[in-house]
Amino acid sequence: xxxxxxxxxxxxxDALQAAAYSREGKLRHIAKCPISFNPGIMGRPAMIDARxxxxxxxxxxxxxxxxxxxxPPEGRAGPWLMPQSEGGVLGDENxxxxxxxxxxxxxxxxxxxxxxxxxxxxxxxxxxxxRHDSGQTVVPTAKLAPDIEAQIKEEVAxxxxxxxxxxxxxxxxxxxxEALDAIKHMKRG
Numbered sequence: 217x218x219x220x221x222x223x224x225x226x227x228x229x230d231a232l233q234a235a236a237y238s239r240e241g242k243l244r245h246i247a248k249c250p251i252s253f254n255p256g257i258m259g260r261p262a263m264i265d266a267r268x269x270x271x272x273x274x275x276x277x278x279x280x281x282x283x284x285x286x287x288p289p290e291g292r293a294g295p296w297l298m299p300q301s302e303g304g305v306l307g308d309e310n311x312x313x314x315x316x317x318x319x320x321x322x323x324x325x326x327x328x329x330x331x332x333x334x335x336x337x338x339x340x341x342x343x344x345x346x347r348h349d350s351g352q353t354v355v356p357t358a359k360l361a362p363d364i365e366a367q368i369k370e371e372v373a374x375x376x377x378x379x380x381x382x383x384x385x386x387x388x389x390x391x392x393x394e395a396l397d398a399i400k401h402m403k404r405g
Contacts, residue, residue: 234262234270236289244268249285249293263314265334271296271320273312282306284320296336297322300349305338306330307348324348327391344391360387365402372399 232249247262247270263271268289275282283306287293297320298304309322309330318334327344341349360368364387371380377399384395 232262232272232274232293234264234272234287236264236268236270245289247272247287247289247293249274249287263312265314265318266316267318269318271312271314271318275310282308282310284312297332305332305336307345324393326393326397344394360384368399368402 234247234249236244236247238244245268247264249270249272261273263273265271270287270289270293272285272287272293273282274285283295283299283302283304284297285293286296295304297306299306306322307324307328307330309324309328311323313321313323315321319339320332322328322330322332324344326348327342328348329340329342330338330345331340333339364383368380368383371377371383377396380399381392381395384390384399385392388395388398390398
């Protein structure tokens with residue numbers, strides 16, 4: 217079977233629609249995800265695995281919730297990964313990547329990463345996800361050496377925030393998002 221190489225999702229009436237093409241450029245199928253479009257719903261680009269199953273990542277403004285819907289080549293899309301607020305396992309990650317076997321990697325701003333197998337089971341949670349899910353702060357609480365803290369504050373004062381973030385990451389081994397949050401707290405304190 218030829219692998220799908222392109223998916224294009226567009227709003228069509230009351231559904232997201234994605235066209236799947238073969239390597240030769242022939243249309244294989246069109247998948248539809250029934251979502252009622254209003255100003256609060258946004259569909260991200262569709263993803264298609266090697267079997268032709270289409271995945272739609274959807275974000276609902278205001279609620280800040282995301283979900284992934286799945287449509288087999290010959291079927292209707294249904295909920296696949298739903299947010300924790302609806303009893304699902306998806307956190308507040310907002311970037312998704314799909315493997316050829318249907319494995320989904322979800323990434324968040326503060327170092328969160330969840331990996332879901334083709335059966336939608338969680339196969340990996342990053343430490344940042346575990347902290348986030350337990351309600352703990354994602355701001356690192358590591359005590360910085362006084363000279364490192366002084367260097368970070370100096371970089372911030374000079375307007376070189378990314379250099380300050382790099383210094384903090386090197387000193388604490390945290391993610392860039394966590395370092396940015398910690399530096400914001402450092403400025404307030």
